[in-house]
Amino acid sequence: MRKIPAALAVLTLAVVSLTGCSMPGASGCTRPAVPDQDVMDLIKVSGSTDAAPQVDVRTPFHTTDVSFQDVETGDGTPITSDKQLVVVDISVVSGKTGEVVAKTGYSGDLTSVRPVSALSGLFPKMGDALHCATEGSRVVLAVPPGGVEAQTAASIGLAGDESAVAVIDLRKVYLPKADGSNVYNTGQGLPTVVRAPDGRPGIIVPDGAPPTKLAVQTLKKGDGEVVTGDVPVRVHYTGVLWDAKTVFDTTWDGEPKSITLDSVVPGLATALKGATVGSQIMVVVPPDKGYGDQAQGSIPAGSTLVFVVDILGLDAPATTTQ
Structure with a gap:
């Protein structure tokens, strides 16, 4: 996926938030x-x-x-x-x-x-x-x-x-976007998030060095089921490179993605486990909890990653009732 300058993404979201409209919640x-x-x-x-x-x-x-x-x-x-x-x-x-x-x-x-x-x-x-x-x-x-x-x-x-x-x-x-209650977070030198009416996040990465430890903030707190890792979870997410301040991946251009906790980087898995459906979380993943010293596609080696994830629902295993 091509990289999108974060500043351009934020500008686009700001315009949408002023002129766009969304269906009622x-x-x-x-x-x-x-x-x-x-x-x-x-x-x-x-x-x-x-x-x-x-x-x-x-x-x-x-x-x-x-x-x-x-x-x-x-x-x-x-x-x-x-x-x-x-x-x-x-x-x-x-x-x-x-x-x-x-x-x-x-x-x-x-x-x-x-x-x-x-x-x-x-x-x-x-x-x-x-x-x-x-x-x-x-x-x-x-x-x-x-x-x-x-x-x-x-x-x-x-x-x-x-x-x-x-x-x-x-x-x-499934939810179209995180619908939980807004949660107050202090800045702590972490990225800030803005949202378009449809829920799509824009991530503003601050200047300066990234944190060296995993950082997790709950931006919206949902009251749905708990992510345990026993079943896949359906999410919308956007991932940004801290150093380049560019989007390296997003689901918001298509359908939400079904993921298992063992299919994502360890830092993201840790952040998702115990979160609830309807929540939006922001995760700053240092290299040792991400891809380490190995490049991954458009992600350079040693990258700090920023994810904003909307938890839309839990997938179910196949069952038979008849």
Whole structure:
């Protein structure tokens, strides 16, 4: 990854913080209104949310627009960004026959993680159907012709002029960014952090020599699960070289990364262990807790590394509930 001057990154973030906008957080997240309740009244969904739903549709079913409704409302993390990661089960029902034409496994496996944008790609006319929907919810969509991606529709036998019904169970929703309470830290000659509205951090490295010992600061304190190292942790992070003051790696240009504590440098592993989901931490890693006297890609030998990490959730091992 190319190096980005830290000063330029900070300037960009400062501009975004003045002119950008972001979707509301959990406390102010409101589900959009259902476009057509008359259409939704033609669909009945029943059964446990732990298993595939029973879907009864008055056929032939037709709609000209996407409508949606929460059959069950969970109390977990809300979806506020199409970049957020989720685990879902989906059933698709033909509007002509009322039969299920496709469904996921409903096995309880929480390892099939994908961004919300992947669901928008599957249902291109989805619109706001998942905005502010929460983990644990079951959402029903009335899908107009063309509302299922063309190749997918053909593969499951939906005609081009056919409406459909989709039932989406939100098994797991990862945070889009650290959402914990801000924590006061004294300067102590360590870097400072600024944030764009979407959570992306800018790291300002001070002049002067770096600390010789591992330094860890909690910038936001989350109240979620504890990172133990027993399962992978899903994070957004940015890494900066202290001496060059340049970004050497970041996940914020793409999807959050799943990491294990034994796959990262020892200093970062130490900082992450015991931290909680929803937290943002800053870690200054001296060479003996990083890559030591070995160069690593664009990281020179003997480098002090600065990481800012948002802890978004814990990944789950594959399980079977049926």
